[in-house]
Amino acid sequence: MSIRLQHLREAFSFLSTFVGRVGEITVDTTNNRIQVHDGVTAGGWPTAKLSEVITNARTAVADANYTALVSDRTIAYSAITAARIVTLPAANAYPAGTALTVLDESGSCSATDTITIGRAGSDMIDGATSAVISMAYGYLALxxxxxxxxxxxxxxxxxxxxxxxxxxxxxxxxxxVFGTSALFNSAGSFNFTINKAASSNTASTIYEDGFSGRAQVGLCGDDNFHFKVSPDGTTWHDALDITNSSGLVTANFGIALSAAMINNGISGNTPGGLASLYASQSGGSIAPAMFEYYAGGNSNPNVANLVFRNARGTPTSPAALQSGDFLGQFGARGYGATAFSSANKAAVRFTAAENWSDTAQGTNVTIGVTAPGTTTLTVRLEVFGTGQIGFQGAQADQSKTAQTPAAGFSITISNSSTTLLLTPAGTLATGTVIMPAAPIDGHIVRVLSSQTVTALTVSPNAGQSISGAPSAIGPATPFAMIYDLASTTWYRMG
Structure with a gap:
């Protein structure tokens, strides 16, 4: 005959305060578990259900989606040929604190053939709706x-x-990463590498304001190094480029420097605060500075220009130039016995010829040099805005050509000469002087002779005519001719 054994059973609210006899067993009908009593402890000792016991149970899944069970502890994929999904059981049904591991045993999981762990209902996984395994032999434990x-x-x-x-x-x-700073540290060297797949790709760092780009530094679309800026995250200015093949630095929108911004205060043979921009070179066959311009033409005022700008006042409140103020200057200095000269020893200066306004902006140009054995710069040539030229020193005609002709000579004056000096050994009966072949408008030619040429012929060159040519020349009768381009005619001046 069968015997049915029935133990004391009550809700947990009652059994939690019940003290049973030693070895007595009661049944918790709220949590469906057995409780063993020791005669002392209220509620006794609850036993674990199978679902609460950590086991080494392994559930194998072969290339399929899978819905996890509350009893699962390890879900192992033995084969994968496509992306697969594992749907978790409800979080409130799974034993709290018990780990569930999903893993790829096949080694076939990849960035395309992934294993996605999805939630049940509205559960969250690390604050998201899913988690992904995307590598061979990868795993997640939850x-x-x-x-x-x-x-x-x-x-x-x-x-x-x-x-x-x-x-x-x-x-x-x-x-x-969210925080105020990040540290990369090393006991030795440390490199931070950003790699790209091809030259046409980009490898860069971007700096943003409110998640809107403002600056970008790196290899932007090619293998040269770029410094780019943006006012709004949409329009970008490629401000500075460094060519990888030559190291050439190109400022695409120009460079503005404040006074003594570069090499300020450097001693020795450097300017030491005297220059905003300083370029130095030792030896070699290239110039330390060059200005190059394309798409120019004689009607473009910006052709390879080096422009000086000057004003009184301040950058925020400029004032008009006054008469004598410098507009700009080219200066030259050299090294003496112990140091570089502290002031210019040769200079080309551009100065204001009057007090400037928007309708009066006259200028002068002066050239200054230093005489041998002295250190003082002196202006020797001045070109006035009125069209006058002032010489402050002896004039020398370095275009002078000297000839020692014989009787019947024929001499053509060169295009680069203004003075022809004839020094024959004695009086000559005949001779011919021919004007330059390609003179410019206003070209002046002077002819002098130390001896008399009794019958002198002065001839124009091809395509020219001559007016008032002399028929003889001697020590006391030099002559000069000036060329008029409009009429292609040489006219006698004296």
Whole structure:
């Protein structure tokens, strides 16, 4: 005959205060578990259900989607040929604090053939709706809090899904960090590398204001190094480029320097605060500075220009130039026995010829040099805005040509000469002087002779005519001719 054994059974609210006899067994009808009593402890000792016992149970899944059970502890994929999904049980049904591991045993999991761990209902997984395994032999271990939330407590350490440090992970960024600073440290060398797949790709760092780009530095669309800026995150200015093949630095929009901004205060043979921009070179066959311009033409005022600008006042409140003020200057200095000269020893200066306004802007140009054996710069040539030229020193005609002709000579004056000096050994009966072949408008030619040429012929060159040519020349009768381009005619001046 059968015997039915029935133990004392009550709701947990009653049994939690009940003290049973030693070895007595009661049944908790609220949580469906057996409680063993020791005669002392209120409520006794509850026994664990099978679902609460950590086991080494392994559920094998072969290339299929899978809905996890409350009893699952390890879900192992033995084969994968396409992206697969594992749907978790409800977090409130899974034993709180118990780990559930999903792993790829096949080694076939990849960035395309992933294993996605999806939630049940409205549960969250690390604040998201899912988590992904995207690497061969990868795994994720999760733990339920028993009330709607799963937490990833372990995972493979390479090919990780997006990671957030101090902020939720962003699916568009493998690494998201929120904080005030970050430290990369090393006991020796340390390199931070950004790599790109091809020259036409970009490898750069971007600086943003309110998640709107303002600056970008790196290899932007090619293999040269770029410095780019933007006022709004949409329009970008490629301000500075460094060519990888030559090291040439190109400022695409110009460079503005404040006084003594570069090499300010440097001693020795450098300017030491005397220059805003300083270029130095030792030896070599290239110039330390060159200005190059394209798409110019004689009607373009910007052709390879070096422009000086000057004003009284301040940058924020400029004032008009006054008569004598410098507009700009080219200056030259050299090294003496112990140091470079502290002031210019040769100079080309541009000065205001009057007090400036918007309708009166006259200028003068002067050339200054230093005489041998002295150190003082002196102006020797001045070109006035009125069209006058002032010489402050002896004039020398370096275009002078000297000839020692014989009787019947024929001499053509060169295009670069203004003076022809004839020094025959004695009086000559005949001779011919021919004017330059390609004179410019206003070209002046002077002819002098130390001896008399009794019958002198003065001839124009091809395509020219001559007016008032002399028929003889002697020590006391030099002559000069001036060329008029409009009429292609040489006219006698004296």
């Amino acid at each position: 733990q339920s809090n028993g009330a709607g939330r799963w937490t990833v407590i372990d995972q493979a350490t390479s090919n990780l899904p997006p990671v957030g440090i101090g902020t939720p992970a962003d699916p568009n960024n493998p690494l998201s």
